[in-house]
Each structure stands twice: as structure tokens, then as C-alpha cells.
Amino acid sequence: AQKITQTQPGMFVQEKEAVTLDCTYDTSDPSYGLFWYKQPSSGEMIFLIYQGSYDQQNATEGRYSLNFQKARKSANLVISASQLGDSAMYFCAMREPLKSAGNNRKLIWGLGTSLAVNP
Amino acid sequence: ETGVTQTPRHLVMGMTNKKSLKCEQHLGHNAMYWYKQSAKKPLELMFVYSLEERVENNSVPSRFSPECPNSSHLFLHLHTLQPEDSALYLCASSQVMTSGGKADTQYFGPGTRLTVL
Secondary structure (H helix, E strand, O other): OOEEEOOOOEEEEEOOOOEEEOOEEEOOOOOOEEEEEEEOOOOOOEEEEEEEOOOOOOOEEOOEEEEEEOOOOEEEEEEOOOOHHHOEEEEEEEEOOOOOOOOOOOEEEOOOEEEEEEO | OOOEEEEOOEEEEOOOOEEEEEEEEOOOOOEEEEEEEOOOOOOEEEEEEEOOEEEEEOOOOOOEEEEEEEOOEEEEEEEOOOHHHOEEEEEEEEOOOOOOOHHHOOEEOOOEEEEEO
8 A cells, every 4th residue: 555654753953954754655567656745833835855766866946956855765855944934844755646537636644744944 | 024924823712612614725726725734644635625615525424514604714514523623724726737736736724723622
């Protein structure tokens, strides 16, 4: 069964430093998508970055990059030059593979990592 | 308004009350979702509407009743809730593509924090 594991319940990082948030996944399907979301204390789930299983390069979006290691089934989020506003919960999610045309596919979620950025 | 909006942001209700949560998406998407987020649990998918038709109902108790009158609006009607239903309820939308990819990303609203007394 598909599963997402985030082993770090909480992380601390000094402002302006880089931090890596871990995510491992389990699936037997060759086609899948991986997402990272940020959830500040206000509650909104904010999409950060996407990695497709067939993408040749690691995804990058501004200060966010994804260290995608397919053989190890890991998709770690790297935040460079941390800012105080990066303090939030971070969730890794995997989209189920397509089963039939037009079928909505579920996202399978991890439990999240709480990141605190210290000034 | 842009993105996905939800009202109210906070709701306190008694177990005998009837209330509704509202979600509106301004992204032109064709699918909308209701999620429940409780402490120390993964996000739980409750309902999915695709092209205004319910395509997913994850064994949610009947005290939760969804409604999707058009592709931009989604409601969650609540009645005779239990204290364990207290949670953050998140609405999301996406443009479902058979090819998948980044275009099928779900975008979320700010959520409704529900407390059942």
C-alpha cells in the first residue's frame, strides 16, 4: 500500500541557513507524483513544489528544491536561506497513480514536520 | 477574490445545531475536495466532486452532507455533530488531467476551524 513517512516531527534552523526536511514514500507503481505543502499557523495549506516520478531533474521553485532519489524512494525538501516566515508545518504527499481516465486520484499524506526558524 | 476561499473561518456549534461550511474557488478548476485535519493524523479526504458529480465518499458519517451546486462552489452541511468532529476542515480544488503532472495540483483554502461542544 502507498505510504508517506516523515520521520522528523520537529526541526530547528537558524535564519539564513539551509534546512532539509525528509520524506520517504512507498509505492509499487512506476508513475506517481510527489508534492510538498506548507501550513502556517493560520491553517491554509500552501503548495510549494511538485516532482513527477519520470522527471529527469530535481524540481526547484525559488528557495525550495527537491532532492529526489528514486531508488531510495525519498523526496526531501530543501529550503535555502531560511526566513522567519518559513516557520510552519510542512507536509509531503504522494498522488496515487492514474487508474482510469478521468478518475480523481487521492493524495496520500505524511504526518508533517514542524519547522521553527530562529532569528 | 482569488484562489480558494472558505467561510466561516471559525465555527463553534452545539451537538444539536445545523450549520454549513462554504467553499468557493476562483481558479476555473473542475474538481473540489473536502478534507478533515485532526491533530496527529494524516489529512483525511472526505468527499470529492468532479464536474459537479460526487466521485468519492470515504465512509464519512451521514451527519456530514456535501453539496456542489456548480464547479465553483462546494458546501458541507453539518448536523448533530459529535465532539470528535472538532477539527480543521479544508477545501481544495484542482484541474483534473488524465495526464496528471503538476497541472493536477490541489490548491487549498484557509480552512474552517470547527469546535463542537
